[in-house]
Amino acid sequence: MTSGDVMKVGDASVLSADIPLLSIDRLTVQSGALPVIDNLELDVAAGSRVAVVGSGRGSRAALLDAICGLRSATSGSVRLDGRRLKQAFSAKTFWGILFTGVLVGLLCAAAAVDIDRLWLAVVKRGLVVEEPFTITTFGKRLRSYFRAELAIDRLAGNWRIVTADGREVLAVRRDLSEARELRNQMQAAVTARRIGPGVIPDITDLVGDANEPQRELLLDESTLDRLAAGKRRIRFRGWSAFTFGLFLGIGMSWTIWQRGRRLPEVAAGAGVARTFRVPRVFPAMTIFENVLVAVEQGVRRKSLSWWQMIDKSYCVSRTEKLIQSAGLSDQSFTFASDLSLYERRCLEIARGLAMDPRILLVDEPADGIATHQQDMLASLLKEVCGRDLTVVLTSASEGSLTEICDYTVNLSSHSV
Secondary structure: OOOOOEEEOOOHHHOOOOOOOEEEEEEEEEEOOEEEEEEEEEEEOOOOEEEEEOOOHHHHHHHHHHHHOOOOOOEEEEEEOOEEOOOOOOHHHHHHHHHHHHHHHHHHHHHHOOHHHHHHHHHHHHHHOOOOOOHHHHHHHHHHHHOOOOEEEEEOOEEEEEOOOOOOEEEEEOOHHHHHHHHHHHHHHHHHHHHOOOOOOOOOOEEOOOOOOOEEOOOOHHHHHHHHHHHHHHHHHHHHHHHHHHHHHHHHHHHHHHHOOOOHHHHHHHOEEEOOOOOOOOOOOEHHHHHHHHHHHHHHHHOOOOOOOOOHHHHHHHHHHHHHHOOOHHHOOOEHHHOOHHHHHHHHHHHHHHOOOOEEEEOOOOOOOOHHHHHHHHHHHHHHHOOOOEEEEEOOOOOHHHHOOOEEEEOHHHOO
16 A cells, blocks of 8 residues: 555455554544544554544544543453453452452441540550550450450559440459459350350359459359340441441452553553643653653563662663654753744654654644644654554644555544
8 A cells, every 4th residue: 555545444455464553443432422433443553654534633632542541432442462451450450459358348347346445455455554565466455356355454553354345344453463364254254155154164153263262253144144245246346347348448449440441551551652732741841851751661661570770871871862863952951841832742752752662642743833844743753663663643634744654544434
């Protein structure tokens, strides 16, 4: 096919015999209730340059937005190397969603059983009895609270045996060891009441050994019943809240992950770079700084290790080469806000190439610049992109920029 030939989208001669680099299958994009792209099919081979013309500017922009993830498609798919441009579900995603669910479940359980009481039981009581605050003791006291076990508290020099939430005082002793012994005996009685007699000593047992005067346990039948019921209640509330929070956290994480599967970061990670009709540059930064940021991001994207080391000298050298290739060497330290529209377009192309993309989307490069500047930009694209980079550019009409492309796609038949 000769340069500048116009083909309708979906024509068999446009499609490659092998798997194309970019494949758009029955893509529909809506703006409100009206489709701006309707049932579009397009295959772009690796290393080719394609111009998209015709229809309205909104339809052409919607196509590029759908490819790079800035806009969600109503139906259809966008594939790169035969794979959807969506984040894949991985083991990391699974464990992240599960961890979030467990965390939300624990927070809900803590709220259900009263956070203030939980703080008292897990932290403050340990400080009162001078126990070291370690992971082991923290876990032990947390488990005791959720099991609604009796605890020891201090008030006015005396040791009190209280319920897990501290709402009820069951006994008072002056000596800590004696209070602990009585607390253990009372806890055994409550547990026996909950699971049945004959397994653990109940209220007929006495505190003390053969050499000490025996003291009767200070718990009657009604108190035991109330404490046993309270233990069941707090465990039920804790587990119910945890289960609710677990499913809530998993559901929220799954929804957020699903909505983020087509984020621009996913497309950029797959090798898609994009320029815009109105160039998006950092106006308060110089040309060198604008390109350097993109180069560093490209290095990070290609890094396989979680600890990303950046070779500063390589980044600086590559930045200088990209600026030179874009024809902006004499203005490296000029602020982007002081550039003309043509120069900002050149800067955007340099930034796009800094990411080492596999496909470059150029949005309306001819818009707003003079004819001779369009010719210069066409020469620039033809030179810097070479034959290894795939280019898809949009234009309102044919011209010098579309002439550098291998073929032109008319979008009119697939938009409203």
